[in-house]
Amino acid sequence: MALPDRQPRSGLATIRRDFSSNNTADSSPAPSLSVPRRSTLSDSLRKAIQDGVASREAGRTSHGSSSDSQKRTLQVDVAPQPKKRRLPSSWTDSERSSASPHGSSQSSLFSTASTIRSDSTFHDHESARTSKPVQKPDIQLSYEQKQVLELVKQKKSVFYTGSAGTGKSVLLREIIKTLRKEYVRTPEAVAVTASTGD
Numbered sequence: 001m002a003l004p005d006r007q008p009r010s011g012l013a014t015i016r017r018d019f020s021s022n023n024t025a026d027s028s029p030a031p032s033l034s035v036p037r038r039s040t041l042s043d044s045l046r047k048a049i050q051d052g053v054a055s056r057e058a059g060r061t062s063h064g065s066s067s068d069s070q071k072r073t074l075q076v077d078v079a080p081q082p083k084k085r086r087l088p089s090s091w092t093d094s095e096r097s098s099a100s101p102h103g104s105s106q107s108s109l110f111s112t113a114s115t116i117r118s119d120s121t122f123h124d125h126e127s128a129r130t131s132k133p134v135q136k137p138d139i140q141l142s143y144e145q146k147q148v149l150e151l152v153k154q155k156k157s158v159f160y161t162g163s164a165g166t167g168k169s170v171l172l173r174e175i176i177k178t179l180r181k182e183y184v185r186t187p188e189a190v191a192v193t194a195s196t197g198d
């Protein structure tokens with residue numbers, strides 16, 4: 001059998017042997033010298049534990065009444081705190097007694113947060129409803145730009161150029177807008193093959 005071979009290696013098997021029986025002359029090859037020592041140690045330990053438990057029980061019963069009285073006084077001291085918080089009138093006495101102070105503070109925080117959240121949501125909706133889209137200012141073409149646009153309306157071939165920032169792209173957008181209005185029924189008549197800007 002494999003079980004007797006495992007017992008000497010395991011400390012658990014030795015402990016079982018101590019509590020199961022006082023007979024140390026079993027078939028296990030464990031050293032028998034440790035068994036009487038442990039039994040005497042366990043007896044003394046058991047007595048010490050029993051004495052300790054008994055003394056502790058005695059101390060607990062003696063301290064129990066004082067701790068109860070302390071708890072009663074603490075409860076009396078804690079009770080007035082909810083009055084200082086000025087809880088709402090809808091807060092009944094049963095809820096006050098059942099809810100812990102931490103829970104009540106959480107509920108007040110949540111209500112405050114929800115109030116702030118609803119206010120911010122209201123303001124966001126208000127601003128979104130009342131805010132108007134930013135409109136680009138109307139561009140009045142300059143004299144040169146108008147001249148180029150008139151040449152385009154006359155179906156002339158036009159080449160215009162200028163330095164950076166002189167309004168070439170603005171003029172091109174106006175030309176495209178004007179031609180698309182003129183050829184609205186035939187949109188394929190207007191084609192933009194290249195552009196200097198957007």
Ligand SMILES: Nc1ncnc2c1ncn2[C@@H]1O[C@H](COP(=O)(O)OP(=O)(O)OP(=O)(O)O)[C@@H](O)[C@H]1O
Nearest residue numbers: 139140141142163164165166167168169170171197
């Ligand atoms: N007639 C106009 N009225 C008001 N603003 C104008 C007018 N023409 C151009 N601008 C402004 O001048 C600036 C430059 O115009 P635009 O970009 O058309 O110049 P550009 O010649 O195309 O420049 P780039 O060669 O660097 O592309 C833009 O801010 C544009 O709004």
